Amino acid sequence: MNALPANPTDEGHAALVERLGGRSIVFVGLMGAGKTAIGRKVATMLSLPFMDSDQEIESVSRMTVPELFERYGEPEFRALEQRVILRLLENGPQVLSTGGGAFMNAHTREAISAHGVSVWLKADLDLLMERVSKKQNRPLLKNPDPRGVLEKLMGERYPVYATADLTVPTRDDRKEIIAGEVVAALCAHLGVEAIATGATSATTDEVQS
Numbered sequence: 001m002n003a004l005p006a007n008p009t010d011e012g013h014a015a016l017v018e019r020l021g022g023r024s025i026v027f028v029g030l031m032g033a034g035k036t037a038i039g040r041k042v043a044t045m046l047s048l049p050f051m052d053s054d055q056e057i058e059s060v061s062r063m064t065v066p067e068l069f070e071r072y073g074e075p076e077f078r079a080l081e082q083r084v085i086l087r088l089l090e091n092g093p094q095v096l097s098t099g100g101g102a103f104m105n106a107h108t109r110e111a112i113s114a115h116g117v118s119v120w121l122k123a124d125l126d127l128l129m130e131r132v133s134k135k136q137n138r139p140l141l142k143n144p145d146p147r148g149v150l151e152k153l154m155g156e157r158y159p160v161y162a163t164a165d166l167t168v169p170t171r172d173d174r175k176e177i178i179a180g181e182v183v184a185a186l187c188a189h190l191g192v193e194a195i196a197t198g199a200t201s202a203t204t205d206e207v208q209s
Contacts, residue, residue, distance in 0.1 A: 012187055013046050017093060019190040024092040024116040028103040028161055030153060032131035033121040034170050034178065035097040041179035043095035052097045057084050065099070074101075082108050089115040100153070104160055117189065118164035119182055125150060127172060165189060 025042060027035040036052050043050035054065050057080060061068060068077045082105050088096055089111055096116065102108050103118070112118050129147055143149045161167075166185050170178050187193070 012192060013183070015192045016183065016187055016190060017046055017048065019192055020093045020117070022092045022115075024089055024112075025095045025186065026089075026112045026116040026118045027095070027097045027121060028112075028118055028164055029100065029121040029170075030123065030128055030150070030157060030161075031100045032128040033100075033123040034131075034175070035121055037175050038121060038170070038178050038182060039095045039097040041175045042182050045179060045183055046095070049091075049094040050097075051088050051091075051094055053081060053085050053088060053102060054097075054099050056088060057081060057099075060084065078102075078105060081105070086111050092116065100157070103164070104157060109160075109163070113165075117166070117186065119166045119168055119185070120161040120164040121170045121178075121182075122158075122161070122167050123170050125154065127170070130172075 025039075025046075025048070027039045029035055039052070040050050042048075057068070057077075058064055061080065063071070065077070068080070078101060081099060081102055085096075085098060085102055085108055088094075092115060098108075098112075103112070125147070128150055132146070132150070166182075166189055168178070168182050168185050
């Protein structure tokens, strides 16, 4: 197994963006996986616009995601989320971070497949718990046993996330490192020669589903 390059050159970045065409790089995964943070880094590396579907939902509704959940319930929120993501996907190439439940919607998955390359940031339970415990704005975790809720969500969602075009393991490491591995995985997936300035321990088996 050959190690994928961690740091494709500027030429590799340009070739990757060219190969994307009008498609978006779409991050999927559970809350706390780092979709927004890593997505921003990847967007910066590739000189692409970055969009966060939750932030866009809050902008158009003038309400926070927790407020939307509380007032309208999860089904209504998911319907709004689907409409927003479908509209955002018309604006590629870009990097798009999606909410944890977005990829569970079959119509949203179809749209992402048609207009993007999906990247699952796969995180283990301990990492997710450490991150989400620092924030109080997680509607699905307003529960006496948030760890149990996360475990249940992992059981339900990970098999669906696994259908994404790429799976990149994430961990408690510098955002630049993980973002570099995402870009290298995208290069490998799209057949772009990513001339390396360094190597990573991530293998093709690890980063491609």
